[in-house]
Structure formats: structure tokens, C-alpha cells
Amino acid sequence: MPSTAQPAPAPPKKSAGRDLGAAIGVGVGLGAVIVASLFVVKAVFIGVIAVAVVVGLWELTSRLAEQKAIKAPLVPLAVGGAAMVVAGYVRGVEGAWVAMALTALAVLVWRMTEPPEGYLKDVTAGVFAAFYIPFLATFVALMLTAxxxxxxxxxxxxxxxxxxxxxxxxxxxxxxxxxxxxxxxxxxxxxxxxxxxxxxxxxxxxxxxxxxxxxxxxxxxxxxxxxxxxxxxxxxxxxxxxxxxxxxxxxxxxxxxxxxxxxxxxxxxxxxxxxxxxxxxxxx
Known part of the structure; x- marks a missing residue:
């Protein structure tokens, strides 16, 4: 009587979980832009950092609002974040700290234009975002000053x-x-x-x-x-x-x-x- 046993299924192949071709293409493209700006005009590279900071702040504040109803004010964060990177490049560590402090103050004041409900969590998230993204990114600008x-x-x-x-x-x-x-x-x-x-x-x-x-x-x-x-x-x-x-x-x-x-x-x-x-x- 012929056997009816089915062959064992092949073990699943490991997957990276993403479109590897797209990831490589985007990575190479970003790398080319970064290296070109880095070695051609330093000011352009500072602009690249500032743009990345602003987009990163937009992503983080958007996800906080969508998932947790936390409204960290984007406008003072974006303006202050870009200024932080420039201040770090022009004035060094002291400039970065001053810009960080002013950005935190701007977040506190800006949020006062809305109802007080949720004020503490909103400004806490805003100060965290200011430190996490633009302040840490400022150290790249500090490297560039050497x-x-x-x-x-x-x-x-x-x-x-x-x-x-x-x-x-x-x-x-x-x-x-x-x-x-x-x-x-x-x-x-x-x-x-x-x-x-x-x-x-x-x-x-x-x-x-x-x-x-x-x-x-x-x-x-x-x-x-x-x-x-x-x-x-x-x-x-x-x-x-x-x-x-x-x-x-x-x-x-x-x-x-x-x-x-x-x-x-x-x-x-x-x-x-x-x-x-x-x-x-x-x-x-």
C-alpha cells in the first residue's frame, strides 16, 4: 500500500522583516548626501542636522499625540531645536546649553496658550523631546568645529x-x-x-x-x-x-x-x- 505520509515542511527562512533592497538604496542615498555636504561646505551639513532634528521632532510629537494624547508643542521645539544645533556649532557647549534652556522655557510658555488640563504631561514630554533629539544631535555639530x-x-x-x-x-x-x-x-x-x-x-x-x-x-x-x-x-x-x-x-x-x-x-x-x-x- 503506497505511503500517504507528507514530506516535512521546509524550515522557514530567516527574514530581515523589511524591504532590504529599499533599505540599502535609501541608506546609500542618505550617505551620499551626508558625506557630500560634510566635505564640501560645513554650513550645509549643519543644515542637514537641523532638518533631521525638526523631522525627528515632528515624528515623535505626532506619535505622542496619536497614541497617548500628549500634546508636546512642536513649534517652539522645532525652532529651538534648529537653533540649538546652530548655537552649538557657533558658540560651543555653552551655546548648546543656553539654547536648550531657552527651548525648555519656550515650551512651558507656549503650552500656556491652551487649557491647563494635561499641562504637566505635555511640557514634560516637550522638555524630554528637546533633550532627546536636538540637544544630543548638537554634539555632532560640536565635533565639526575641530x-x-x-x-x-x-x-x-x-x-x-x-x-x-x-x-x-x-x-x-x-x-x-x-x-x-x-x-x-x-x-x-x-x-x-x-x-x-x-x-x-x-x-x-x-x-x-x-x-x-x-x-x-x-x-x-x-x-x-x-x-x-x-x-x-x-x-x-x-x-x-x-x-x-x-x-x-x-x-x-x-x-x-x-x-x-x-x-x-x-x-x-x-x-x-x-x-x-x-x-x-x-x-x-
Whole structure:
């Protein structure tokens, strides 16, 4: 009697969960714009940072309003956020702090034009947004003020991208043990080790060949710090998105989500790279 047993189904293939082709195309396009502005006219690159900050603020405040009925005032945040980046570039750390304080004050005053119900949660979210996006982004502008500022910013961007790539590649291929399943189920401990390894190698190369007076061992430490801060930044935004009940902050970038879905690892990494480069080779 012929067997009626059905062949076992093939195991499902691992998927990145996004349109990889679109993600690569958008990533390459953004990278070309950023690098071109960075090495042609520094002021244009500052404009790129300011635009990214304003769009990121719009995404975050929109999601807060939609999912939690929190109305963080966008106008003072956008104006103050762009001013914060410019102030950091022109006046240094002191300028960034002054602009941050004035932005927070503007948020408090602007929200007074509406009924008092929800005032505290709205202004708290507004001050958080001002710190989380434009203030942290200002450290990229601070890097740019050094004599080799363009190379410092390029090192920062390369290490963040390499860390993310290492985490994805190693985690996708070898990931077995979850890193923080309640926050980001896709992240694994193996992926974190991949981020650390890739970033440390890239850091050693960047500090040796791109940064004036840098050495390879400083690059190893820088790469380790970037892998840690980028991972924490990614987990931090995942925590925000889980609280909001959304997958992405926006849909502006095909294959990536929104601007904030690309800035999540960059924002907390910027002050880390700025500080370590100042310690290692000076403010330039």
C-alpha cells in the first residue's frame, strides 16, 4: 500500500522583516548626501542636522499625540531645536546649553496658550523631546568645529553604521540568545558581540588613519563605547515605541521607517564619541 505520509515542511527562512533592497538604496542615498555636504561646505551639513532634528521632532510629537494624547508643542521645539544645533556649532557647549534652556522655557510658555488640563504631561514630554533629539544631535555639530571636524563626524557615522551592521549580520546568522526580549525581541547577545567586534576593528582603523594624533588602541576603546551606546540607544527607542504601541516612528524612509528609526542609535552615540575624541586627541 503506497505511503500517504507528507514530506516535512521546509524550515522557514530567516527574514530581515523589511524591504532590504529599499533599505540599502535609501541608506546609500542618505550617505551620499551626508558625506557630500560634510566635505564640501560645513554650513550645509549643519543644515542637514537641523532638518533631521525638526523631522525627528515632528515624528515623535505626532506619535505622542496619536497614541497617548500628549500634546508636546512642536513649534517652539522645532525652532529651538534648529537653533540649538546652530548655537552649538557657533558658540560651543555653552551655546548648546543656553539654547536648550531657552527651548525648555519656550515650551512651558507656549503650552500656556491652551487649557491647563494635561499641562504637566505635555511640557514634560516637550522638555524630554528637546533633550532627546536636538540637544544630543548638537554634539555632532560640536565635533565639526575641530580642525579635523569632518573626519571626526565621518568616524562617528562609520562606527555607528558598522556597529549596527555587525549586530544585524552576526545576530541574523548566529543569534540564539535574546538580549532584551521584553524590549526588542529581535536583538540577541550574539548580535551584541558582533556589534562590539565590528565597531572595535573599525574604530582602530579610523583612529589610526582618519583622526589626527589618534592611535589604534584608542580606536578599540572608542569602538567598544560606540557599540554599547548604539545598542542602548536602539533599546531606548524600542522602549518608547513599545509604550506607544507602534512598530516605527514614521514611514518617511522606505525600508527603514521614519527618521527617528535611523537616529535612535546615533543620538546617544554622538556625545560619547565627542567626549572620547576630546579626551584622546583634544578639542582640535
Amino acid at each position: 580642525d579635523d571636524g569632518a573626519w571626526r563626524v565621518l568616524t562617528f557615522l562609520l562606527l555607528a553604521v558598522v556597529s549596527d551592521t555587525g549586530a544585524y549580520a552576526v545576530g541574523w546568522r548566529f543569534g540564539r540568545h535574546k538580549l532584551a526580549p521584553r524590549i526588542s525581541p529581535g536583538k540577541t547577545r550574539e548580535g551584541l558581540l558582533g556589534a562590539v567586534g565590528f565597531a572595535m576593528v573599525a574604530g582602530a582603523l579610523c583612529l589610526e588613519f582618519l583622526i589626527d594624533d589618534g592611535t589604534w588602541w584608542q580606536g578599540l576603546l572608542l569602538g567598544l563605547a560606540v557599540a554599547a551606546s548604539a545598542t542602548l540607544g536602539d533599546l531606548g527607542e524600542s522602549m518608547i515605541k513599545r509604550d506607544l504601541g507602534i512598530k516605527d516612528m514614521g514611514t518617511l524612509l522606505p525600508g527603514h521607517g521614519g527618521i527617528m528609526d535611523r537616529l535612535d542609535s546615533l543620538l546617544p552615540t554622538a556625545p560619547v564619541v565627542w567626549l572620547l575624541l576630546v579626551i584622546f586627541v583634544g578639542s582640535g
